[in-house]
Amino acid sequence: MDLELQGKTSIVTGGSRGIGKAIARELALSGCDVVICARNAEDLDLTARELSQETGQRVSAITADTTSTPDVERMVKEAAQTLGRIDILVNNAAAPGGIARGPLASISDEDMLEDLNTKVVGYLRCARAVAPHMTSQGWGRIINIGGMSARNSSGANASAGVRNAGLVNLTKYLSQQLGPSGVNVNLVHPGATRTERSGPMYQEQARQQGITVEEVEARVAANNATKRIVDASELAYVVAFLASPRSIAISGEVIAASGGAGNAVFH
Numbered sequence: 001m002d003l004e005l006q007g008k009t010s011i012v013t014g015g016s017r018g019i020g021k022a023i024a025r026e027l028a029l030s031g032c033d034v035v036i037c038a039r040n041a042e043d044l045d046l047t048a049r050e051l052s053q054e055t056g057q058r059v060s061a062i063t064a065d066t067t068s069t070p071d072v073e074r075m076v077k078e079a080a081q082t083l084g085r086i087d088i089l090v091n092n093a094a095a096p097g098g099i100a101r102g103p104l105a106s107i108s109d110e111d112m113l114e115d116l117n118t119k120v121v122g123y124l125r126c127a128r129a130v131a132p133h134m135t136s137q138g139w140g141r142i143i144n145i146g147g148m149s150a151r152n153s154s155g156a157n158a159s160a161g162v163r164n165a166g167l168v169n170l171t172k173y174l175s176q177q178l179g180p181s182g183v184n185v186n187l188v189h190p191g192a193t194r195t196e197r198s199g200p201m202y203q204e205q206a207r208q209q210g211i212t213v214e215e216v217e218a219r220v221a222a223n224n225a226t227k228r229i230v231d232a233s234e235l236a237y238v239v240a241f242l243a244s245p246r247s248i249a250i251s252g253e254v255i256a257a258s259g260g261a262g263n264a265v266f267h
Contacts, residue, residue, distance in 0.1 A: 003244035006031030009083035010243065011076070013066055013126060014093035016043040018195040019145060021051070022232035023090050026240045028055035035079040037064040038093065066093045066122035067114075076129040086133040088243045091126050092145040094119035096197075098160035107158045115159035120166045127174050127185070135181035141243045142178070142185040144171050148258050150189060151266075164189065168254055175252030184251040186242050191258025192220050194231045225260025 010027050014020040015036025024034045028051055036051075038044045041063045048061035060082050064075035080086055095118065100111040123144055134140025149157065150164035167187055175185040202220075206213045221229050238257045241247055 001246065003030055003240060003246055005240065005244050008032045008087040008243075009034070009085055010088035010090065011035045011037065011079050011086060011126070011130065012090040012092060013037050013064070013122075014145075015090075016040060016047045016061075018096070018197060019190060019193060019232050019235060020090070020092040021047055022195070022236040023092065023145075023239050024059065025051050025055065026233065026236035027088070027090075027243060028052075028057040028059055030240050030244075031057070032088065032243075033058040033060075033083055035060045035062055035082060037062045037066075037075050037079075039063060039065050066125060067117050069125055072122075072125040072129050076126070076133075080133055085137065086130050087137075087139065088141045088143070089126055089130045090143045090145065090239060090243070091123040093122060094145075094163070097147075098149075098157055098163065100159035101157045104158075112159050112162075115163050116166070119163040120170060123167065124170060127178075131178060131183070134183045135178065138182040139245075140178070140181075140183035141247070142174060142183065143239050143242050144185070144187045145239075146187050146189045146254075148189050148191040148256060148261050150254075151256075151264055152262055171254070172252045179251055184242075184247060186247070186250055186252070187254045188235070188238055188242070189254060189256045189258060190230070190235050191224065191256070191261040192229050193235055194229045198229075221259070223261050224258065228259060230257060230259045 010032045012024040015024045016038040024036050028034050044061040048059045051059040062075050065071045098115050146164040146167045149160040171187040202213050202216045206216045235257045
């Protein structure tokens, strides 16, 4: 199916590695020109050059810290100048898994607030900055990347579930605010996802536990209906569809792209 993304433009935050990089790659392969942003300029520039060479599309790097409103506004202004217009925003910049972890007595206010400032308020900052560009042209797509902790508390992580559950409400709010102007907003929850970080991480876990890497991966995938770990490229297919004109009927919704993790039923 042609996703009709040829000639579209996109910003992907947290785009230098992992899920964000995979999404930027898929959008570029589908015909989008892409701006990726993150805080580390060196990693960002390397990724932009790599994706440009691979896809043949324009992939540009703009450093930005999404916890700063002036930085976000500058990034979006530069992106609009670079791309000519802004059609798609993928909000992905956040610390994987959250940072406010451990027993209640050890959770600091600072860690909790940093997580919320990055993944909830940061997503809001980016959406607010791109909204005038999208509403003025009467079309746009915003895809927020959350996480399955919104639905399943680990009992050891204070911030991951709170921030991801907060994104559910933020996504619905944005969809209602921007929908009349032709902007659809949706949320994708990844579960355990294979990225370039996974291989070394699973190898280290296998070494510590005295088992094989295959056994580690089987344990990670055990709670998935598919019994396999979703690859970041496969999650990117879902995001590319939601970023496309073909997703016109979907807005304000939450899609789990986890391989069927968990047993809860949502209706």
